[in-house]
Amino acid sequence: MDTKNPVSRRNFLKGAATGVCAGLFGAMGLYSYTSSAYNRLPKAQRKFEDFGACRRVKVTNISETSWFSNAVLMGDIQAAGGLLVNQYTIGWPPFGNGKGIAKGSYDSGIATIKKMLPGNLDEAWALQSKLGLHPDNPGGFSALIEVEGLDGTVHKYLLDSGWSYDWMDKAFKREKIDQMLAAHEIEGLFLSHEHWDHFWGFPVTMKYDNRLPVYVHDGYYKEGLQYIKDSGFKGPLDIQRTPLKRIIPGMVVVKYDVPIINRVFGETSLAFNVKGKGLVLVSGCCHQGILKCTDYVRTNLKYDNDKLHGIYGGLHISPFEDWDPKYDDLVIALGSYGFERIGCNHCTGHLTAKKFVAAGYPVVRGTARFRSSSPDYLGNGDTIEF
């Protein structure tokens, strides 16, 4: 045997590859697995849970401008100690205590304004403008969701309640949410996650209707649950503990258990099955990423035409940076799902939204009014119908 001129493995393999067919390798009996190869791989199957259908979903953007200067916000977070700092301690209104950056707490903050909630928000915010940091920066995220059932009834819900009492109250009035709440037309408030820009404006909803059902989830910390009480809430509080919660036919709340920046946990999104069209996703921030979001609904839910029809909200691709930068690309990922109507704003990114449009995706553009700055966003006051 001649071991003096060994053939390199790679050359051999290249030869095998250019051989007759892909099966050559197996045919040569060369397949060998690691001894650690695991036999029982879980069978991943789609569950097709039927949650009914609705006729139409209309989203009105009450506000998507969560804050007005990213530099100021991020600067505060950095100064306070970074992305792991508890949001209630940063010192922003409405939990400012006058002590400055990173010296706040829920208790010391709420003590200054508790008596004014929720009836006297102007005074509360005016006081917090003196005690809290950068009071002109907060805006907030909130949307009005109108769902028309197959029987023709229209149900109204709110998704999130923004941040600044001042800004949100004005936005509510602009879209007549205040009147709808006072007339008890709104059947529920879904609070997607405990973040300052989606949740701290809760008293604004309470001001007009403090008995409507409120839906949170088991990711809320004790400060958040306390704030709901301290804001004068007197209605039924639903704390979602399971991944899926049905609301009305064609509407479910999907819960993702993920840790989010600044000591927040978990986020919900709303999923709808629009008859004849398919699945519609409405998100606050989609912190868990649209990849996980769409994977989850595809695996678990049954929706018309098996089609992902529409998406609205702040779109993140993934909470992690991809190890292959070429894939860390929301523009490519979004295209691959084949959504037929896209309304994006908030944390999506103006440049990214512009690229969606440039790529020819079916983005419903906005009017860039009321301090929303890009027409590629579905901005403040804009609507989208699915």
Added chain:
Amino acid sequence: MDTSRILPPGREVPTPEDIARLPVTALLLACLDPRFKRCTGWQGFARCPGNAEAFTCRLQTRPGVFGCLREDCHGDDAQSIAAFGLYYFPHPDEPLLDSFSLAAEWKVLADDFRLDVRNFAASPEMCALFRLGGVTLVHRRRPNAFFFRLDAPERDVLILEAGLHADEGWVIPPGQAEQDLPTWTLARELAAVIAGALTFGFACPPAALVRTSLPGQRRLRLADGSIRRETADAPRLRSEGLAWGEGVTGREPALGLPGAEDRHSWMAADDLPLDAVSDPCWQAHRLDRAAMPDAPAAMPGEKRPELIVLTGFLGSGKTSLLLEIVEHLRAHDQFVAIIQNELGATGVDEYVIDGGDTVLSLDEGCVCCSLAGSLASGIKRLTERFHPERIILETSGLANPVNLLATQDTWADLARLEMVVTVIDAVHGLDMLATSDIARDQVRSGDVLVINKCDLVDPLVLDTLRSRLRERNPRAPMVTTDHGQLHPGLLFDAGTDDDLPPSRPAAPLLRRRNHEDEAFSAVRLAQPTDLTREALARWLDALPPDVFRVKGVLRLADADGPQVLQGVGQRWELSPLGRPFADEPFLVCIGRNLAEAQLSFGE
């Protein structure tokens, strides 16, 4: 032990599903802290598409990709158990590939392998060829504790009794191994990072470490193709278990292999075995004091923001790249402030950059000495106001970065130079190189060269341009873009260039790890006693061009206290470490084809 950050705070009793998700949740939380990423060499993550609960990730220690797949999850009143498989998918160019089976190697060399890796969970074949070992995660309700155990063979060996013969000769001589994979070492690298993330999430280190082993398996493929397995004392099946929580005795069955006779335990107060001391799980709860294996210059106490200098001629596309970087970072909750050296001429999209708040314009035109002065005050202003982790300086198209870099001392204490990115217009690049000194200097001083607008030139022109650029700058990776769009991640992971090998060399300070990539290596040198600044400078100047980076912590005869040295190409800086340093001073040179002899201090 605090579980409120990695388990839903409103959940009284964690479910098996919660436990099965714990590794990813813990990693997500830990990666919000850049120190964790540095401590573990974290290079990114991707979830496998579809419904399998699996992910891939990269670590700085290896050029390939690691994988983790959930295999089981169940529980009862007393406990929840989740089991995972750990995988490693080698890079086509790494020598370790030859240690895998031929079938695995064949798969790696196929064109679509990279895609297969991202989607490995959907392919039983991929799983079978690249699996290293398994991890079990157990949550015990009362007393509340978590057990994390890695099981893997020391090595996975398959001998070919009859060998493998091709027409030209023996591919594998008879009796030699077709596969001889260091499965324990590889699996442990990923397991260590996950354990580190758990420590981070729980905010406390493990209460116990247990090691057990059992006789392993030797596999022999016989001449007829069948595989005979025999129990053998070597290679052994190894196991390492960690426990966090209450009431941990170290004797819990979950911590060791059933039936193992040898069992070594270390409890909280004991001295850990030396090879475990620097594992992330013993450090991630106090990252301020953690060892950062790869970045001596970015020590835990480092407060200076990173400075990225963006240079290139007017019209080369610097601003587009700038906007991409800003938005990319913003999407990952990271913030970068910008200093521009051109008054409004570049048309920065103020919506992306916040209406001018974070953009500081330096109105000096492009006279570089005064730029340095105002750069220092610009950095100071930004840092005081916004505390950015990163600052990008977009220089004027006619600025010569060499002059700017020469005046580093005026601002080196305010910002840490991370890299110079040079953007080149493919359309005019050759002309510029031929006619302009400044353009040549811009190329020469780049750490990464971005060739923009490649879609507008002929491939032959592009090739010529690349060669000319390579002549000017032998070291910098080159990245090409079409349509002016570049994913900023490629800059921070600039090992994706065709010319240079894929692995990012890691300085092996505290890790004991075989760096098997031959092209790039790190050589660690002891610092001679009585080294002066001048002697250091002379040594640095005399370094061969193959040395890409130099890092170290030094004690100089003419400086107070330990100094951190950081050098890239021809540039280097010394800065005080700022805290006590008990170890031996050292230098690490990273580059290609390094011979220790060439690098040592001759005098």
